[in-house]
Amino acid sequence: MAVRRETGGWGVNHGMQAFVEVRDLTLRFSGVTALEDVGFDVGGGQICGLVGPNGAGKSSLFNCVSGYYRPSAGSIRVAGQDVLGVPAHRKVRLGIARTFQHPALQPERTVLDNVLLGGHSTLPGSVLSAMLALPGGRRRERALAAEARELLALLGLAGVERTPAGDLPYGSQKRVEIARALLSRPRLLLLDEPASGLTHAEVGELGELITRIRADHDLTVIVVEHHMGLISAVTDHVVALVGGRKVAEGTAQAVQSDPVVVSAYLGVA
Amino acid sequence: MSLMIDLVKPDGGAARRPYGRMLTGAALVIVLAVFPLVMSPFANLQVTLTLVYAVAILGLDILVGWTGQVSLGQSAFFGIGAYGVAVCADRGWPVWAGLLFGVVLAGVVGCLVAVPAARLRGYALGMITLTLPVVAVPLAKRLEVVTGGAQGLNVTIAEAPEWTGLAADQWHYYVVAAGAALVFALAAALRRSHFGRAFDAVRVDEALATAQGVHVTRYKVLAFTLSAVYGGFAGVLYVVAVQFISPETLILTLSISLLAGLAIGGLRSLLGCVLGAAFYVVVPNVTGEVSAGQSYLLYGVCLLAVMLLMPRGVAPALDRVVRNVAGRRGRAVAPGD
Ligand SMILES: Nc1ncnc2c1ncn2[C@@H]1O[C@H](COP(=O)(O)OP(=O)(O)O)[C@@H](O)[C@H]1O
Ligand SMILES: [Mg+2]
Numbered sequence: 001m002a003v004r005r006e007t008g009g010w011g012v013n014h015g016m017q018a019f020v021e022v023r024d025l026t027l028r029f030s031g032v033t034a035l036e037d038v039g040f041d042v043g044g045g046q047i048c049g050l051v052g053p054n055g056a057g058k059s060s061l062f063n064c065v066s067g068y069y070r071p072s073a074g075s076i077r078v079a080g081q082d083v084l085g086v087p088a089h090r091k092v093r094l095g096i097a098r099t100f101q102h103p104a105l106q107p108e109r110t111v112l113d114n115v116l117l118g119g120h121s122t123l124p125g126s127v128l129s130a131m132l133a134l135p136g137g138r139r140r141e142r143a144l145a146a147e148a149r150e151l152l153a154l155l156g157l158a159g160v161e162r163t164p165a166g167d168l169p170y171g172s173q174k175r176v177e178i179a180r181a182l183l184s185r186p187r188l189l190l191l192d193e194p195a196s197g198l199t200h201a202e203v204g205e206l207g208e209l210i211t212r213i214r215a216d217h218d219l220t221v222i223v224v225e226h227h228m229g230l231i232s233a234v235t236d237h238v239v240a241l242v243g244g245r246k247v248a249e250g251t252a253q254a255v256q257s258d259p260v261v262v263s264a265y266l267g268v269a
Numbered sequence: 270m271s272l273m274i275d276l277v278k279p280d281g282g283a284a285r286r287p288y289g290r291m292l293t294g295a296a297l298v299i300v301l302a303v304f305p306l307v308m309s310p311f312a313n314l315q316v317t318l319t320l321v322y323a324v325a326i327l328g329l330d331i332l333v334g335w336t337g338q339v340s341l342g343q344s345a346f347f348g349i350g351a352y353g354v355a356v357c358a359d360r361g362w363p364v365w366a367g368l369l370f371g372v373v374l375a376g377v378v379g380c381l382v383a384v385p386a387a388r389l390r391g392y393a394l395g396m397i398t399l400t401l402p403v404v405a406v407p408l409a410k411r412l413e414v415v416t417g418g419a420q421g422l423n424v425t426i427a428e429a430p431e432w433t434g435l436a437a438d439q440w441h442y443y444v445v446a447a448g449a450a451l452v453f454a455l456a457a458a459l460r461r462s463h464f465g466r467a468f469d470a471v472r473v474d475e476a477l478a479t480a481q482g483v484h485v486t487r488y489k490v491l492a493f494t495l496s497a498v499y500g501g502f503a504g505v506l507y508v509v510a511v512q513f514i515s516p517e518t519l520i521l522t523l524s525i526s527l528l529a530g531l532a533i534g535g536l537r538s539l540l541g542c543v544l545g546a547a548f549y550v551v552v553p554n555v556t557g558e559v560s561a562g563q564s565y566l567l568y569g570v571c572l573l574a575v576m577l578l579m580p581r582g583v584a585p586a587l588d589r590v591v592r593n594v595a596g597r598r599g600r601a602v603a604p605g606d
Contacts, residue, residue, distance in 0.1 A: 038270070066480060092482040104477040106469050108537075116463070117470055121482030123463045127491065130462035131455040137462065 017080060019044035019220045020188060025074035027060055027244075034060040035071065036244045042237070046215055047221040049235035049252060053264050056241040058224040059101050062190050066098055067091055076121075078188055092121045095187035099194060101224075103173035107166025111157060111176055114165045115148040116141075118180035144183070151179040155209065170197035175206075182217060189213075191223040193231050199230075207233040228256055240264075275430040283458040301446060312436040315550055317442045317510045320449040321503055322546035326530045327479045327539065328499025329457055333528070333559035334536030335465070336492035337472030339394055341524045342382065342401030348409065348519030349375040350504025356415055367426070372501045379497020380490060404523040409516040421515025424508060445506045452502060453539055459495075460537075468492060534577050535582025544583045548575070 018041035028034040035057045042048040050058050063069040065076055067088030076083050083094060097118070105114050122145065125137050152158050155175045160168060165176055174194055181189055191210070195203045207230050214221055225231050231238060232252040240248040240261045248258040255261055285367055305313045325347055332338045353371020358364060386397050409416050416422065429440030468489055470478035475485045508514055526549050534545025548571075556567035579586040 066476075068476060068479075088479045089482055089484045092480065098480055100477070104474045106466075106473045109466070113466060117466045117481050119468075120463050120467055125462075127459065127464060127495070130464045131459045133458035133462070141462065180481075228339060 005189060011197070011213055018042055019079060020048075020222070021075075021077040022061070023075045023077075024243075025061070025064060025071050025076065027057070027071045029066060033244050034069075035064070035241075038074070038241065038244065038246050040239045040242070040249060042220055042222060045214065045218070045269055046236040047223060047234050048211065049231040049238040049255075050222055050224045050241065051231060051238060051255065051261070052241035052247075055243070056264075057244040058241060059192055060244075061099060062192055062222075062224065062240075065096060065190060067092075092184050092186075095185070096190070097181035097184045097186035097188070098190035099174065099177035099192055101192040101196075103170065103177055105165040105173055108164055110162050111152065111165050111168065112161040113146065114147055114176050115152060115179045115183055116144060117187075117215055118183035119144045119148065121184060148179065148183055151182050154213070155179050156205070171199075171202060174198075178209075178213075182213060185217075187218070187220065189219050189221045191221065191225075193226065195225055195227040203227055204231055206230065210234050228252070232256070290444035294510055305439040310436070313438045313442045314510065315554070317438075317445045318507075319543065319546045319550045320445050321506045321510055321528065322527065323543045323548055324449050324452055324506060325500050325526050326505065326534065326545050327453065327542040328496040329527055329531050330536060330538075330542055331456065331499065332492045332496035333466070333531060335460070335468040335472065336489060338387075338489060338492060339391070339528075340398040340493070341395055341521065341528070342398035343496070343500045343527050344519045344521060344523035345405040346375045346379060346403035346500030347504040347507065347523065348402075348405050348514075348516075349378060349497075350501030351508050351514040351518065352409060352416055352422075352504075353501065354426065354505045354508050355422045355424045358426045358508075359417075359422055362403045364426045368505050371505050375501025375504070376494050376498040378547065379500075380494040382497075383490040383493030386493060387486045399521070402441075402519060402524055404512040406520055409519065416516075419516060421513060423513050425512060427509045441510050444509055448502070448506050448509075452499060453542075456541060458500075464491075525603075529572060533572065533582060535579075535584035535586075538582070538584035540587070541582050541584030548572075548583075 006239050017191075020042040022041070023039045025035050026033070038057070038061065040048075047250075048241075050061065052058055052153065057212070060069060064071050065083065067083075067086065067090075071084065078094060078096060082219040083091065083096070086094060106117070123137075123140055125140075126200060149158070149161060152161055155178060157175055157179065165173065168176065174197060178191070178194065194210070195206055198206060210221060210223065211234055213219060223231075223234065235252050238250065238252045238255040239246060240255050240258065242260065242264040247260045247264070248255045250258075301316075304316060308316075325343055328346070329340065329343050332340055353374050354364065354367035357367030357370055382398070382401065386394055389397060410419050412418075427441060427444050429435045429437055433440060435443075460468075467478065467481075467483045470481060470483055470484050471488050471492075478485055482571070504514075507518070530549045531542070531547030532545070533548045534541030534543070552571050553564060553568050556571065557564040559567060567586040575583065
């Protein structure tokens with residue numbers, strides 16, 4: 001599957017198929033409508049920002065893509081394939097990887113082990129061959145560990161690979177999650193508030209990093225973030241949600257100055 | 270040697286200490302090998318039984334410690350393995366056939382129970398697994414023709430070959446030790462593989478596990494099945510050790526004691542499984558010596574005391590002590606620190 005790269009545009013590719021197509025997505029919990037008729041496209045190789053105040057439905061949208069939530073209406077297509085019918089544990093095989101708003105790590109295990117978990121779906125083999133520690137399996141494991149170390153170096157975590165992940169500061173834990181997601185060799189990466197817990201300087205580095213991994217790993221990225229500096233720096237295209245509805249879409253600059261978005265942020269601040 | 274795998278903690282000092290570790294391992298193997306030659310049959314049986322229960326506890330650890338499930342059914346799988354090999358021996362079948370029969374039957378029953386159980390958690394899972402020993406004990410009593418009923422079965426299996434010149438207790442010690450070492454090594458390898466990471470992920474956060482491509486239910490069923498297989502294998506080793514099985518052996522109390530042993534030793538530690546088993550086997554002897562009438566009470570007091578002093582178990586507590594000592598020594602020799 002070749003990923004068609006588009007640069008410059010917004011990813012609203014009239015007449016062309018977008019890499020991610022969200023259509024009429026509606027998600028209801030008892031009493032709460034988390035998403036209502038949300039639709040947007042993300043072109044292949046683009047970085048799409050997803051902004052909006054807390055409770056806007058951003059994480060819920062990720063959870064629909066991941067298969068944790070079952071929307072009551074609408075569709076999500078990735079590379080032309082309907083992903084809503086695919087069970088959650090198969091998403092990674094479709095090339096969809098994500099990080100979580102609250103870092104979900106194995107706190108007792110080392111940082112390296114946590115990243116290696118991201119490569120789970122790339123390691124075949126039976127329980128028996130794992131128990132017998134057959135050479136083939138061990139070779140694959142070593143190769144994966146080498147790849148994981150490279151990713152840790154890329155994310156500035158080379159020095160802590162043997163530290164228990166639970167001992168890391170919040171911001172570093174979020175970067176471990178990115179490394180773990182990348183090890184699954186995704187085509188679509190969903191980042192849920194990657195800049196939370198980072199210092200101002202670190203947010204700048206994160207921005208460069210996201211642009212770099214997009215290019216190096218041939219990725220399409222959707223990033224949920226409150227940090228408008230980061231959104232402006234990295235995104236090709238921004239979608240704003242308020243109360244589960246899409247209220248604005250366009251360049252970061254246009255969305256930031258959109259009166260509905262501004263008043264929504266002021267309303268909750 | 271397999272015990273050592275768990276002790277190899279990936280810390281900065283690893284490069285400096287492989288010799289120490291190899292020496293400790295070699296010393297341990299030599300002590301364990303010489304032990305039955307110089308000790309009494311009673312002492313040999315204590316160590317043999319400790320290894321038997323260590324295997325059963327290790328199986329429980331895969332389910333409880335690794336995967337975060339709970340089971341009160343381990344004594345039933347222990348019983349299936351034990352009766353499997355004993356019944357086969359009773360009919361004159363070779364011991365390997367009995368071993369295979371017992372272990373496979375335990376695994377099959379484990380898998381059948383696991384399929385519905387994997388969708389439950391907490392108390393519900395505890396309750397459904399509780400039924401296993403509750404059903405298994407009367408079943409063993411009723412199926413008298415096969416199982417010998419309440420009297421149990423006396424068998425003679427794994428006799429010492431003539432050329433060894435070993436007494437039964439010594440030979441059984443070696444057989445059980447070899448069997449336990451083998452399955453400990455298998456579990457250690459599994460834990461270090463991507464399966465070990467996946468089991469951990471299921472325990473820590475099911476959504477996280479799912480996002481990495483781990484089918485949570487399938488891994489729970491797998492853990493339950495492996496746990497049952499280890500329980501069954503421990504049952505086989507038990508019959509090797511005592512040459513006898515009766516319904517009394519697989520009562521619910523054993524399941525609870527094995528869980529207590531796991532908690533005492535510490536979760537996710539091979540050494541912990543052995544220490545927990547040693548506690549279960551050895552402490553009642555000591556408390557019985559102290560006061561025959563109050564033995565159970567004293568055992569309970571010991572259990573409470575250990576859990577209060579070392580809430581995460583003995584093995585993690587030991588690990589912390591070793592690391593502190595090593596850390597202090599490392600600091601003492603570091604120049605200009
Ligand atoms: N599992 C759930 N059960 C019930 N309501 C939920 C659940 N997940 C999210 N919601 C609700 O959906 C809305 C959107 O939440 P969320 O997607 O987490 O917002 P955001 O990530 O934009 O802050 C909120 O009102 C939230 O309370
Ligand atoms: Mg959120």
